[in-house]
Each structure stands twice: as structure tokens, then as C-alpha cells.
Amino acid sequence: MTTDEKPYIRSDEDLVSDYLKGDENAFSVLLERYRKRLIAYIYPSVRNYHTAEDIAFVTFESAWQNLRRFDRQKSSFKTWLFLIANQRKIDRLRKKDREIKTTTLIPEEIPITGDIVVDMQEIEPSSANRVLGLVEANDEVEINEIKEKCLSVLSEDDRLLYQLKLEQGLTYKEILNYEPAPPQAGPFKKLNEHALMERFLRLKKTISKELSKYLKPDKE
């Protein structure tokens, strides 16, 4: 639901004006309002959560430092903020691209883990526009309910696997050795890495199917 449909909530542009007039909390509201949206916007290009968080933070900091330059007659705050995010994202990808090219003669063969892995030509921000739309259209409680519904189809162990892999960012090897209450063995101890990957693949396919129920249909 947008602020147009909730007139009792201050619009982004009003929050900027209020902040510039001296309402010291107004900018914090904007930070809270845009955290998830920015992550959803940045993540598909960088495919690493911590990098997405870094870029989101730099975006917020830039926006704060340049807030006087924001002109509500020219664009909405959202457009302005996402333009900054886009620029910071490209800066980061260019930097990484340069690092890869200068550190090796055969860039394609470098295994890169835990950081930007996407080539400059491969940036696909449209890939997750539907998720961004979902995050924008629902408030925090509604989003949590959707997440809960998507996860409700998983078994207890699969829910744990989701948490370990997608929320805590553990590697497959770390998950295999995961022990919730040592010395009791973790639920994935008996699996090998390939079997764990197979299991995670099934989990992702299930969630993808569930999630698509809440996403807007693709424009063909």
C-alpha cells in the first residue's frame, strides 16, 4: 500500500521537508521505510547479501549528505534514492570488474566466493522487479506473513536449511558440520555436499513455486 492510500502517513517528500525544517526523526523514518526496498533492488545485481547491505548504507549516507539537492518538483524521493543506489551499485561493480581484470590473466577461471560474481554485461535488475514490487506493496507485517506462508510448506529440517543458507549465509560445508546442540550431530551430518545441494535445490524450487503465487504475473 502506498502513502497515497494512507493519507495519515507522511509522504517521503514531506519527511524530507520536515527533516530540513528541523524534525530530527524524519530522516530515520525514511531509513526504516527504504531498507528492505533497497536490498531488494540491489541484491539481484550483486547476489551477495553483505555487499547489498554495504551499497544500501552508502546510498543512504549519500542521500543524507545531498538532501538539500533533492528537488521534489523534478522527481519523487524514491526515484532520486534509487538513482543514487543504481550509481553506487555500478561503481561497486566497476571496481570489482577492474580488480578481477588486474589480478589475473584468465578472469573466467577465478573462483570468487562471497562477493560480487556478476559480470558487468550480466546485470539483470529486472530479474527481481517483481520481488521489489511485492516488498513495496506490502507493509512489514504482511511481508512476514507471506514469508511464513512460503516457508510453511517446508519440513522442519528444510526450514533450518533455509535459515542457515539464506539467512545466515553459511556455506554448504559449514551446514554439513552444523551442530545445533553439541555433541548431538546436526540434521545434515549424514549427507555429503552434493546431496545437500540436491536438497537445497528442491527447497528452492518449492519456495519459488510458493512465492510466485504472491508475485505479479510476468509481462511476456
Add this chain to the structure above:
Amino acid sequence: MNKTCKKYEMDLMHKASGEIEHIKDKDALEQHLKGCSVCQKVLKGFIEVDTFAAATRPPSKQFQEKMADLRQRAQKGLPADLSAEATAKEEAPAQAGPPPLEPVRPEVVTGSYPALAGLPPARDTDWEIGLAAREIYNCLKTNGPILIPLVRVKTGLTDYPFRESVGWLAREKKITIFGDPKTGYVSLNPREQVRL
């Protein structure tokens, strides 16, 4: 999905997560992906799952600390303003502010309701306070006991109807306020928590 596509399913998952070190033959995957709309769709689905997980996962500790620092800095004002303010304090004595504005009574326009004519349109206050109370209730449901100013920050509500809604929820015995009603804590009542 045919047999060839099935072969690439796992690689597509690794590609979506950015774990390309697990991909066996990157060139073959790229070649196949260029001409296969089914696999493109599967890849998109996997990226959507990862993006949704990223957007809904709790922020990391480092990010929270950095954001708290930014929030604190922002509460002190813009960087340019802070330096300008410091210079101004040194250079010039404090100036008298503008004179306080006198309230202007709107001109009454004669009509069928002469007493109300000329006033701004009537507000549906019950509706506004009710919706704002819903925001506050949901915020407490998600966050548990929390500082009252933080509820205002999280909900983004204006002073009115925030205060009216807090009062309304308290009168309805939905919430309890601990300490100062402006700066203290607020929590859903135990009966409401049981209902969750």
C-alpha cells in the same frame, strides 16, 4: 523441462546465488542459457527466491551499527548545516527569531451551514485514528515492547494521529505504557499477545 535442462538445474541455482565456484562448466551453461527460455525462467525464479530471502532477513549486526551511527549523525543535522552553524555561532551573535504568527480565522462564507462555511473540509478523524492505531498495533506485534518514540519512527505517523491512537489503544486496554508517556516503553497487553 527436458533432460538437457535438468542437467543444468543445479548450475542455475549456483549462478543465481552467485556461487559460481560450484558450476562445473560455465561456458556450456552460458551457451545453453542463451537459447533456452525455460532455463532463463528457472534462473529468474531462483534469483527471486534469493532476493526475497535477502529483503526479509534480519539486518546484520554491522549494518545495524552503521545505520544507528548514521541515524545519530542525521539527528544532529545535515553535514553542511552543522559546519555552517558552528561558523555562524562563532561569527555572529544570536538573532531574534521571526515574530510569532497570529492565528488567522478563516472568512465565514454564508451557505446552508453558515457556522461551518469557510472552514477546511471536515476530516474523518475516527477513520484516521483507527488506521493509525492499526499501524501501531502491527508495529508492536512485530517488535514486542519498544520505546514510544521508536514506534513513531517505525510507523512514520505524524504527531496527530499518533498520540490520539496511542490513547485510544490504551483506553481499549490493548496496550500498556511503561514510564513516561512520551519517552517510555509501550507493549501489547498479555491478552493481545495470547491472541497472536
